[in-house]
Amino acid sequence: MTRVVALAAVLLALVAPLSAQTGTADQLRRARELYEGLEFERAMPLLRQVISPQWPHAVSNAERVEAYLYLGAALVLAGRADSGVTYFRAALQRDPFSDLDAQRFTPLQLQTFARARRETFALGARPVAVTRVDPRTQRVRFTIVTTHDARVLAQLRRRDSTAVTLLDGTVSGVQEVAWDGLLADGHLAPPGRYEMVIIGRSSTRQQTDSARVFFGLRHEVEPLEDTLPAHAPGELLPERRSGWSAAGELAKGLGVAAGVLAISSALSSSELDAERGPAVVVAGAAALTGVVAMIARAANPVIAENVAANQRRETERRTQNDTIRTRNADRIARTVLLLAPAAGTAP
Amino acid sequence: MVTLAHAATAPAQTLTVAALLESTEHRVDVGFGVERSSGLLGGARIGATLAPRVHLGLTALGGRFTRDSSNAEDRDVAELRADAGYRALPWLTFLTGVRTRTYTAPIARQRWTALQIGAEARVALLDGHIDGVGRFLLLPLVSVSDLEQPELAFTAAAGMDYHLGPLTVGVWYALERYDFPARDGVTRREQLSGLGLEATLQVLQF
Numbered sequence: 001m002t003r004v005v006a007l008a009a010v011l012l013a014l015v016a017p018l019s020a021q022t023g024t025a026d027q028l029r030r031a032r033e034l035y036e037g038l039e040f041e042r043a044m045p046l047l048r049q050v051i052s053p054q055w056p057h058a059v060s061n062a063e064r065v066e067a068y069l070y071l072g073a074a075l076v077l078a079g080r081a082d083s084g085v086t087y088f089r090a091a092l093q094r095d096p097f098s099d100l101d102a103q104r105f106t107p108l109q110l111q112t113f114a115r116a117r118r119e120t121f122a123l124g125a126r127p128v129a130v131t132r133v134d135p136r137t138q139r140v141r142f143t144i145v146t147t148h149d150a151r152v153l154a155q156l157r158r159r160d161s162t163a164v165t166l167l168d169g170t171v172s173g174v175q176e177v178a179w180d181g182l183l184a185d186g187h188l189a190p191p192g193r194y195e196m197v198i199i200g201r202s203s204t205r206q207q208t209d210s211a212r213v214f215f216g217l218r219h220e221v222e223p224l225e226d227t228l229p230a231h232a233p234g235e236l237l238p239e240r241r242s243g244w245s246a247a248g249e250l251a252k253g254l255g256v257a258a259g260v261l262a263i264s265s266a267l268s269s270s271e272l273d274a275e276r277g278p279a280v281v282v283a284g285a286a287a288l289t290g291v292v293a294m295i296a297r298a299a300n301p302v303i304a305e306n307v308a309a310n311q312r313r314e315t316e317r318r319t320q321n322d323t324i325r326t327r328n329a330d331r332i333a334r335t336v337l338l339l340a341p342a343a344g345t346a347p
Numbered sequence: 348m349v350t351l352a353h354a355a356t357a358p359a360q361t362l363t364v365a366a367l368l369e370s371t372e373h374r375v376d377v378g379f380g381v382e383r384s385s386g387l388l389g390g391a392r393i394g395a396t397l398a399p400r401v402h403l404g405l406t407a408l409g410g411r412f413t414r415d416s417s418n419a420e421d422r423d424v425a426e427l428r429a430d431a432g433y434r435a436l437p438w439l440t441f442l443t444g445v446r447t448r449t450y451t452a453p454i455a456r457q458r459w460t461a462l463q464i465g466a467e468a469r470v471a472l473l474d475g476h477i478d479g480v481g482r483f484l485l486l487p488l489v490s491v492s493d494l495e496q497p498e499l500a501f502t503a504a505a506g507m508d509y510h511l512g513p514l515t516v517g518v519w520y521a522l523e524r525y526d527f528p529a530r531d532g533v534t535r536r537e538q539l540s541g542l543g544l545e546a547t548l549q550v551l552q553f
Contacts, residue, residue: 252470256506267501267524268522273374293477
């Protein structure tokens with residue numbers, strides 16, 4: 001039994017908002033049917049109920065604007081054009097994109113609505129739709145509107161106060177504003193949250209108005225390659241010889257000298273003996289060479305071949321990195337912008 | 348009588364020519380005391396590196412030994428040598444070759460022919476601008492006019508090579524020794540030793 005009660009409570013909780021929405025929509029639908037049946041006097045009370053603060057159901061801005069428009073249209077047909085203008089203005093103030101379909105409304109209604117436009121100054125911008133734009137060939141398009149002629153400044157702003165002016169001119173009615181995806185410095189706009197602000201001053205009524213829409217911007221770009229890191233010290237060849245290297249040169253010279261003396265003594269026939277003079281000369285030359293080599297090595301321990309090899313490796317690394325950067329730049333140049341609407345009150 | 352013939356220092360295919368000068372002392376004992384003679388030998392060598400590890404060479408030497416002891420005699424000397432080497436390691440080259448030498452005295456001529464097998468080792472100083480060189484060759488087959496095959500025959504040498512661009516200057520000490528089997532209680536021994544100079548020029552690289 002407890003389960004049944006709980007289930008019923010859940011169902012009621014789900015149905016209540018639905019019925020609230022349905023209540024306003026039904027009311028508007030009935031009002032439209034009466035209006036189209038030329039029963040204006042019966043339609044108007046229904047419409048007034050929708051815009052009344054006592055109306056118990058939720059009313060969206062679009063529903064409220066529709067109620068204002070039909071009320072204004074009904075009042076015009078009832079011969080109360082001034083009142084009609086009031087409701088038309090109310091609709092325009094809530095939604096500057098409001099308009100009457102010329103196929104469904106009379107010339108008098110259209111004229112009255114045009115008068116409401118002239119007497120009301122409002123401007124608006126359509127929310128940004130989810131959009132995918134290749135900035136090389138396409139443009140991001142924003143739709144703005146003014147109720148009548150106005151001087152309008154449209155700017156894109158970022159959190160860091162970067163601003164791009166998209167429009168600075170006169171606008172009357174609906175107008176598209178195109179953006180090439182670049183910032184003022186010519187670079188592609190970075191990912192982030194943006195705000196498009198439009199500020200307008202009426203050309204006829206000394207009134208100003210502003211509107212703004214928020215959107216998020218993302219980049220769709222092929223994964224970039226990492227550049228090659230700098231060589232770690234252990235990856236490069238040693239460029240200087242150790243202190244033992246000089247001693248090694250001396251040891252080699254003395255080793256050859258010893259070999260010469262060994263040949264002339266140990267390998268020669270003891271019975272024949274051998275003249276020692278030439279061996280001493282060559283051994284002396286070898287030992288002297290070792291000493292000179294040791295001194296030269298100590299004076300210049302730099303390993304020129306290794307220095308050159310390390311420089312070649314570094315040059316190759318830089319060349320490869322330049323190539324990688326070029327490829328990455330190509331990929332970045334093919335970046336696609338992804339726009340999506342965003343909520344908020346600041347960029 | 349032994350030259351340090353630059354076994355295979357050149358890494359590419361090369362052609363070299365060289366001039367040689369040897370101050371050689373010859374000693375021989377045939378049972379009547381040591382006969383000593385000496386002289387300068389001059390000659391030339393042409394070498395070719397046919398592959399990165401293989402070289403061939405041909406050397407010709409000639410000169411005259413004059414007697415330094417009363418029991419010796421003056422002789423003309425001529426020698427022709429062909430050798431080949433295989434560089435097994437950067438510092439080690441295996442060598443083989445044949446040599447023929449002729450001593451010509453007023454009353455006789457003697458020909459020596461030998462097969463040589465051995466190795467040469469090099470140590471580089473100052474990044475290869477100088478090489479210390481040692482060489483040992485056995486002569487397992489030696490043919491000497493009117494003499495038996497020696498029981499022991501070898502040559503050994505050590506010295507330095509100084510590389511100056513395409514020119515290499517070498518200085519070395521060499522010893523060549525032959526011990527013959529005893530005959531009638533007498534053992535014949537011969538030995539040549541001396542100092543050699545060689546200037547080698549790389550004339551072609553291809």
